[in-house]
Amino acid sequence: MNLQRLWVLVLKEIRQIRRNRSLIVSLIVPPTLQILMFGFALNPTVSRLRLGVVDASRTRESRDLVAAFTANGTFVRRGDYASVREMESGLSAGRLDAGLVIPPDFARDRLRSRDASSGSFAAPTQLFIDATNANTAGIAQGYAAGILNAYNGGNGGTRSALRTNIALLYNPGLVSSWFVVAGTIGILIVLNGSLVAAATTIKEKEEGTIEQLLMTPADTGEIIAAKMTPLFVLLFLDVVLALAVAHTAFALPVRGNLGIFLLAGALCALTGIGIGTFIATFTKTGLQAQLLTFFVNPPLALLSGATTPIEAMPPWLQPWTLLNPVRHFATISRTVLIKGGGFTAVWENFLALSVFAFVLLFLSIRRFRDQLE
Structure with missing residues:
Protein backbone atom coordinates (compact mmCIF):
# COMPACT_ATOMS: atom_id res chain seq x y z
CA MET A 1 0.00 0.00 0.00
CA ASN A 2 1.35 3.41 -1.02
CA LEU A 3 0.87 5.74 1.96
CA GLN A 4 1.34 8.87 -0.15
CA ARG A 5 -1.44 7.86 -2.53
CA LEU A 6 -3.58 6.85 0.44
CA TRP A 7 -3.10 10.27 2.04
CA VAL A 8 -4.06 12.03 -1.22
CA LEU A 9 -7.23 9.95 -1.40
CA VAL A 10 -8.03 10.67 2.26
CA LEU A 11 -7.68 14.41 1.59
CA LYS A 12 -9.97 14.00 -1.40
CA GLU A 13 -12.60 12.31 0.82
CA ILE A 14 -12.26 15.05 3.44
CA ARG A 15 -12.82 17.76 0.81
CA GLN A 16 -15.84 15.89 -0.50
CA ILE A 17 -17.31 15.57 3.00
CA ARG A 18 -16.70 19.28 3.66
CA ARG A 19 -18.70 20.13 0.54
CA ASN A 20 -21.52 17.87 1.74
CA ARG A 21 -22.94 20.06 4.50
CA SER A 22 -25.95 17.80 5.01
CA LEU A 23 -23.63 14.90 5.88
CA ILE A 24 -21.84 16.93 8.55
CA VAL A 25 -25.15 18.13 9.98
CA SER A 26 -26.52 14.56 10.05
CA LEU A 27 -23.49 13.39 12.03
CA ILE A 28 -23.63 16.17 14.63
CA VAL A 29 -27.20 17.37 15.13
CA PRO A 30 -29.15 14.06 15.35
CA PRO A 31 -26.85 12.44 17.96
CA THR A 32 -27.05 15.54 20.14
CA LEU A 33 -30.84 15.81 19.90
CA GLN A 34 -31.38 12.08 20.25
CA ILE A 35 -29.19 11.73 23.33
CA LEU A 36 -31.25 14.50 24.94
CA MET A 37 -34.59 13.00 23.90
CA PHE A 38 -33.68 9.47 24.98
CA GLY A 39 -32.41 10.72 28.32
CA PHE A 40 -35.39 12.95 29.13
CA ALA A 41 -38.27 10.99 27.60
CA LEU A 42 -37.62 7.27 28.04
CA ASN A 43 -38.23 5.35 31.22
CA PRO A 44 -37.25 1.64 31.15
CA THR A 45 -39.51 -1.04 32.57
CA VAL A 46 -38.55 -4.05 34.67
CA SER A 47 -39.79 -7.59 35.22
CA ARG A 48 -37.58 -10.36 36.71
CA TYR A 170 -23.37 2.71 41.82
CA ASN A 171 -26.36 5.08 41.64
CA PRO A 172 -27.63 5.78 45.17
CA GLY A 173 -29.43 8.91 43.97
CA LEU A 174 -31.48 6.78 41.54
CA VAL A 175 -30.87 9.05 38.54
CA SER A 176 -32.97 7.29 35.90
CA SER A 177 -31.37 8.98 32.88
CA TRP A 178 -27.94 7.41 33.49
CA PHE A 179 -29.08 3.94 32.44
CA VAL A 180 -30.72 5.16 29.24
CA VAL A 181 -28.07 7.66 28.20
CA ALA A 182 -25.11 5.33 28.72
CA GLY A 183 -26.75 2.68 26.54
CA THR A 184 -28.11 5.02 23.90
CA ILE A 185 -24.65 6.18 22.80
CA GLY A 186 -24.09 2.82 21.10
CA ILE A 187 -27.43 3.02 19.27
CA LEU A 188 -26.60 6.46 17.91
CA ILE A 189 -23.14 5.49 16.70
CA VAL A 190 -24.13 2.22 15.00
CA LEU A 191 -27.34 3.56 13.44
CA ASN A 192 -25.85 6.83 12.23
CA GLY A 193 -22.72 5.05 11.05
CA SER A 194 -24.66 2.49 9.02
CA LEU A 195 -26.93 5.11 7.48
CA VAL A 196 -24.12 7.46 6.48
CA ALA A 197 -21.80 4.69 5.24
CA ALA A 198 -24.55 3.25 3.06
CA ALA A 199 -25.63 6.67 1.78
CA THR A 200 -22.15 7.89 0.82
CA THR A 201 -21.25 4.62 -0.92
CA ILE A 202 -24.49 4.53 -2.91
CA LYS A 203 -24.11 8.20 -3.84
CA GLU A 204 -20.69 7.56 -5.34
CA LYS A 205 -22.11 4.59 -7.22
CA GLU A 206 -24.87 6.74 -8.68
CA GLU A 207 -22.53 9.61 -9.58
CA GLY A 208 -19.89 7.32 -11.07
CA THR A 209 -17.02 8.67 -8.96
CA ILE A 210 -15.96 5.15 -7.98
CA GLU A 211 -15.29 4.34 -11.62
CA GLN A 212 -13.16 7.47 -11.85
CA LEU A 213 -11.12 6.34 -8.84
CA LEU A 214 -10.51 2.99 -10.51
CA MET A 215 -8.74 4.83 -13.32
CA THR A 216 -6.13 6.19 -10.85
CA PRO A 217 -2.98 4.27 -9.82
CA ALA A 218 -4.56 3.51 -6.42
CA ASP A 219 -5.51 -0.10 -5.78
CA THR A 220 -8.89 -1.17 -4.41
CA GLY A 221 -7.57 -1.53 -0.86
CA GLU A 222 -6.40 2.09 -0.82
CA ILE A 223 -9.72 3.29 -2.23
CA ILE A 224 -11.71 1.42 0.42
CA ALA A 225 -9.41 2.54 3.27
CA ALA A 226 -9.59 6.15 2.07
CA LYS A 227 -13.39 6.05 2.01
CA MET A 228 -13.71 4.59 5.49
CA THR A 229 -11.05 6.62 7.34
CA PRO A 230 -12.79 10.06 7.42
CA LEU A 231 -16.12 8.47 8.34
CA PHE A 232 -14.50 6.52 11.17
CA VAL A 233 -12.89 9.72 12.51
CA LEU A 234 -16.24 11.56 12.41
CA LEU A 235 -18.04 8.71 14.17
CA PHE A 236 -15.35 8.50 16.83
CA LEU A 237 -15.76 12.24 17.42
CA ASP A 238 -19.48 11.53 17.73
CA VAL A 239 -18.68 9.15 20.60
CA VAL A 240 -16.74 11.89 22.36
CA LEU A 241 -19.49 14.44 21.65
CA ALA A 242 -22.24 12.13 22.95
CA LEU A 243 -20.31 11.45 26.15
CA ALA A 244 -19.67 15.17 26.65
CA VAL A 245 -23.37 15.96 26.19
CA ALA A 246 -24.40 13.14 28.54
CA HIS A 247 -21.90 14.25 31.18
CA THR A 248 -22.95 17.90 30.92
CA ALA A 249 -26.72 17.54 30.58
CA PHE A 250 -27.32 14.51 32.81
CA ALA A 251 -24.22 14.43 35.05
CA LEU A 252 -23.41 10.95 33.73
CA PRO A 253 -20.31 9.91 35.71
CA VAL A 254 -17.06 8.60 34.26
CA ARG A 255 -15.86 6.36 37.09
CA GLY A 256 -13.84 3.85 35.10
CA ASN A 257 -11.05 4.00 32.56
CA LEU A 258 -12.03 6.44 29.81
CA GLY A 259 -9.68 4.69 27.39
CA ILE A 260 -11.68 1.45 27.69
CA PHE A 261 -14.89 3.30 26.87
CA LEU A 262 -13.33 5.09 23.88
CA LEU A 263 -11.89 1.84 22.54
CA ALA A 264 -15.36 0.29 22.73
CA GLY A 265 -16.70 3.38 20.96
CA ALA A 266 -14.14 2.92 18.18
CA LEU A 267 -15.23 -0.71 17.73
CA CYS A 268 -18.84 0.44 17.69
CA ALA A 269 -18.03 2.97 14.95
CA LEU A 270 -16.31 0.27 12.87
CA THR A 271 -19.37 -1.94 13.33
CA GLY A 272 -21.66 0.79 12.04
CA ILE A 273 -19.42 1.39 9.01
CA GLY A 274 -19.30 -2.34 8.31
CA ILE A 275 -23.09 -2.66 8.44
CA GLY A 276 -23.63 0.37 6.18
CA THR A 277 -21.02 -0.67 3.61
CA PHE A 278 -22.35 -4.23 3.59
CA ILE A 279 -25.87 -2.91 2.94
CA ALA A 280 -24.56 -0.72 0.11
CA THR A 281 -23.11 -3.74 -1.67
CA PHE A 282 -26.61 -5.24 -1.96
CA THR A 283 -28.36 -2.11 -3.22
CA LYS A 284 -28.11 0.10 -6.28
CA THR A 285 -30.02 3.22 -5.23
CA GLY A 286 -30.18 5.41 -2.15
CA LEU A 287 -33.85 4.54 -1.63
CA GLN A 288 -33.08 0.82 -1.57
CA ALA A 289 -30.27 1.42 0.93
CA GLN A 290 -32.55 3.48 3.19
CA LEU A 291 -35.24 0.81 3.15
CA LEU A 292 -32.72 -1.90 4.00
CA THR A 293 -31.17 0.11 6.85
CA PHE A 294 -34.62 0.81 8.26
CA PHE A 295 -35.21 -2.94 8.19
CA VAL A 296 -31.91 -3.73 9.96
CA ASN A 297 -31.56 -0.87 12.43
CA PRO A 298 -34.78 -1.07 14.52
CA PRO A 299 -34.00 -4.59 15.81
CA LEU A 300 -30.48 -3.41 16.66
CA ALA A 301 -31.98 -0.64 18.77
CA LEU A 302 -34.87 -2.52 20.36
CA LEU A 303 -32.89 -5.67 21.22
CA SER A 304 -29.85 -3.87 22.58
CA GLY A 305 -31.01 -3.39 26.16
CA ALA A 306 -30.00 0.25 25.79
CA THR A 307 -33.35 1.69 26.81
CA THR A 308 -35.02 -1.28 28.50
CA PRO A 309 -33.45 -4.09 30.53
CA ILE A 310 -32.74 -7.34 28.70
CA GLU A 311 -34.41 -9.14 31.63
CA ALA A 312 -37.71 -7.43 30.75
CA MET A 313 -37.78 -9.25 27.40
CA PRO A 314 -39.33 -12.71 26.96
CA PRO A 315 -36.94 -15.48 28.08
CA TRP A 316 -36.85 -17.04 24.59
CA LEU A 317 -35.74 -13.72 23.10
CA GLN A 318 -32.97 -12.88 25.56
CA PRO A 319 -30.30 -15.24 24.14
CA TRP A 320 -30.76 -13.74 20.67
CA THR A 321 -29.74 -10.33 21.98
CA LEU A 322 -26.20 -11.68 22.35
CA LEU A 323 -26.00 -11.43 18.54
CA ASN A 324 -26.50 -7.68 18.80
CA PRO A 325 -23.26 -5.65 18.92
CA VAL A 326 -25.07 -2.68 20.48
CA ARG A 327 -25.97 -4.81 23.51
CA HIS A 328 -22.29 -5.48 24.19
CA PHE A 329 -21.40 -1.80 23.87
CA ALA A 330 -24.23 -0.83 26.24
CA THR A 331 -22.91 -3.29 28.82
CA ILE A 332 -19.37 -1.94 28.47
CA SER A 333 -20.57 1.66 28.66
CA ARG A 334 -22.58 1.17 31.86
CA THR A 335 -19.97 -1.01 33.53
CA VAL A 336 -17.13 1.43 32.85
CA LEU A 337 -18.89 4.78 33.22
CA ILE A 338 -21.37 4.12 36.04
CA LYS A 339 -19.89 1.16 37.93
CA GLY A 340 -16.22 2.03 37.44
CA GLY A 341 -15.50 -1.52 36.29
CA GLY A 342 -12.25 -2.48 34.60
CA PHE A 343 -11.42 -4.57 31.57
CA THR A 344 -11.77 -7.85 33.47
CA ALA A 345 -15.47 -7.10 34.04
CA VAL A 346 -16.22 -6.52 30.34
CA TRP A 347 -13.65 -8.58 28.42
CA GLU A 348 -16.30 -10.97 27.12
CA ASN A 349 -18.31 -8.06 25.72
CA PHE A 350 -15.13 -6.58 24.24
CA LEU A 351 -14.36 -9.88 22.54
CA ALA A 352 -17.86 -10.12 21.09
CA LEU A 353 -17.84 -6.49 19.93
CA SER A 354 -14.43 -6.96 18.30
CA VAL A 355 -15.64 -10.05 16.45
CA PHE A 356 -18.72 -8.21 15.17
CA ALA A 357 -16.67 -5.21 14.04
CA PHE A 358 -13.99 -7.12 12.17
CA VAL A 359 -16.29 -9.76 10.67
CA LEU A 360 -18.65 -7.10 9.33
CA LEU A 361 -15.74 -5.05 7.99
CA PHE A 362 -14.18 -8.13 6.38
CA LEU A 363 -17.43 -9.14 4.67
CA SER A 364 -18.27 -5.61 3.51
CA ILE A 365 -14.75 -4.92 2.21
CA ARG A 366 -14.64 -8.26 0.43
CA ARG A 367 -17.96 -7.68 -1.34
CA PHE A 368 -17.06 -4.09 -2.14
CA ARG A 369 -13.68 -5.15 -3.54
CA ASP A 370 -15.34 -7.81 -5.70
CA GLN A 371 -17.73 -5.22 -7.11
CA LEU A 372 -14.90 -2.79 -7.85
CA GLU A 373 -12.91 -5.46 -9.65
Missing part, protein backbone atom coordinates in the same frame (compact mmCIF):
# COMPACT_ATOMS: atom_id res chain seq x y z
CA LEU A 49 -34.71 -9.45 39.02
CA ARG A 50 -31.64 -11.70 39.20
CA LEU A 51 -30.75 -12.46 42.82
CA GLY A 52 -27.43 -13.77 44.09
CA VAL A 53 -27.26 -15.29 47.57
CA VAL A 54 -24.48 -15.56 50.15
CA ASP A 55 -25.99 -17.92 52.73
CA ALA A 56 -23.47 -18.31 55.54
CA SER A 57 -26.16 -19.68 57.87
CA ARG A 58 -27.41 -22.61 55.77
CA THR A 59 -30.37 -23.24 58.06
CA ARG A 60 -34.08 -23.68 57.57
CA GLU A 61 -34.62 -20.06 58.58
CA SER A 62 -32.18 -18.77 55.95
CA ARG A 63 -33.74 -20.99 53.28
CA ASP A 64 -37.16 -19.64 54.25
CA LEU A 65 -35.89 -16.08 53.77
CA VAL A 66 -34.51 -16.86 50.30
CA ALA A 67 -37.76 -18.64 49.43
CA ALA A 68 -39.70 -15.54 50.49
CA PHE A 69 -37.71 -13.46 47.99
CA THR A 70 -38.24 -15.89 45.12
CA ALA A 71 -41.79 -17.06 45.90
CA ASN A 72 -43.71 -14.74 43.57
CA GLY A 73 -41.15 -14.51 40.76
CA THR A 74 -40.15 -10.93 41.52
CA PHE A 75 -36.64 -12.16 42.28
CA VAL A 76 -35.11 -15.12 40.46
CA ARG A 77 -32.28 -16.92 42.19
CA ARG A 78 -29.31 -16.83 39.83
CA GLY A 79 -26.51 -18.23 41.94
CA ASP A 80 -25.04 -19.02 45.34
CA TYR A 81 -21.77 -17.32 46.25
CA ALA A 82 -19.15 -18.21 48.82
CA SER A 83 -18.31 -14.62 49.76
CA VAL A 84 -19.61 -11.08 49.52
CA ARG A 85 -16.67 -10.10 47.31
CA GLU A 86 -17.53 -12.84 44.82
CA MET A 87 -21.14 -11.72 44.75
CA GLU A 88 -20.13 -8.07 44.29
CA SER A 89 -18.12 -9.15 41.24
CA GLY A 90 -21.33 -10.57 39.81
CA LEU A 91 -23.10 -7.27 40.47
CA SER A 92 -20.27 -5.28 38.91
CA ALA A 93 -20.20 -7.48 35.80
CA GLY A 94 -23.97 -7.13 35.35
CA ARG A 95 -24.81 -10.79 36.00
CA LEU A 96 -26.96 -9.89 39.03
CA ASP A 97 -29.50 -7.21 39.86
CA ALA A 98 -29.38 -7.79 43.62
CA GLY A 99 -27.48 -9.77 46.22
CA LEU A 100 -28.73 -11.09 49.56
CA VAL A 101 -26.18 -11.70 52.34
CA ILE A 102 -27.28 -13.90 55.27
CA PRO A 103 -24.82 -14.00 58.20
CA PRO A 104 -23.72 -17.21 59.99
CA ASP A 105 -25.72 -16.50 63.17
CA PHE A 106 -28.93 -15.65 61.33
CA ALA A 107 -31.06 -18.46 62.83
CA ARG A 108 -29.76 -17.92 66.39
CA ASP A 109 -30.22 -14.14 66.25
CA ARG A 110 -33.67 -14.53 64.78
CA LEU A 111 -34.68 -16.86 67.61
CA ARG A 112 -33.35 -14.34 70.13
CA SER A 113 -35.27 -11.48 68.57
CA ARG A 114 -38.44 -13.53 68.52
CA ASP A 115 -38.09 -14.46 72.19
CA ALA A 116 -36.96 -11.02 73.38
CA SER A 117 -39.86 -9.07 74.86
CA SER A 118 -38.52 -5.77 73.55
CA GLY A 119 -37.70 -7.11 70.12
CA SER A 120 -34.41 -5.21 70.31
CA PHE A 121 -32.32 -7.99 68.79
CA ALA A 122 -32.49 -8.17 65.01
CA ALA A 123 -30.87 -10.66 62.68
CA PRO A 124 -28.51 -8.53 60.56
CA THR A 125 -28.88 -9.27 56.86
CA GLN A 126 -27.79 -7.19 53.88
CA LEU A 127 -29.36 -6.63 50.50
CA PHE A 128 -27.23 -5.07 47.76
CA ILE A 129 -29.08 -3.66 44.76
CA ASP A 130 -27.45 -2.65 41.47
CA ALA A 131 -28.83 0.87 41.04
CA THR A 132 -27.35 1.43 37.58
CA ASN A 133 -30.91 1.21 36.33
CA ALA A 134 -32.65 3.54 38.76
CA ASN A 135 -36.10 2.29 37.80
CA THR A 136 -35.15 -1.31 38.48
CA ALA A 137 -33.45 -0.38 41.75
CA GLY A 138 -36.45 1.57 43.00
CA ILE A 139 -38.81 -1.28 42.22
CA ALA A 140 -36.43 -3.83 43.74
CA GLN A 141 -36.19 -1.75 46.91
CA GLY A 142 -39.98 -1.56 47.19
CA TYR A 143 -40.40 -5.27 46.50
CA ALA A 144 -37.75 -6.13 49.08
CA ALA A 145 -39.44 -4.02 51.75
CA GLY A 146 -42.77 -5.74 51.08
CA ILE A 147 -41.19 -9.20 51.12
CA LEU A 148 -39.42 -8.50 54.41
CA ASN A 149 -42.60 -7.18 56.02
CA ALA A 150 -44.50 -10.28 54.90
CA TYR A 151 -41.69 -12.52 56.11
CA ASN A 152 -41.71 -10.90 59.55
CA GLY A 153 -45.47 -11.21 59.76
CA GLY A 154 -45.38 -14.87 58.80
CA ASN A 155 -42.63 -15.85 61.20
CA GLY A 156 -43.83 -15.01 64.65
CA GLY A 157 -45.09 -11.49 64.01
CA THR A 158 -42.35 -9.77 65.96
CA ARG A 159 -42.15 -6.27 64.62
CA SER A 160 -38.37 -6.00 64.62
CA ALA A 161 -37.65 -9.69 64.13
CA LEU A 162 -35.63 -9.02 61.00
CA ARG A 163 -33.67 -5.94 60.08
CA THR A 164 -32.11 -5.74 56.64
CA ASN A 165 -29.68 -3.08 55.52
CA ILE A 166 -30.44 -2.22 51.89
CA ALA A 167 -27.57 -0.65 49.94
CA LEU A 168 -28.06 0.94 46.51
CA LEU A 169 -24.83 0.47 44.58
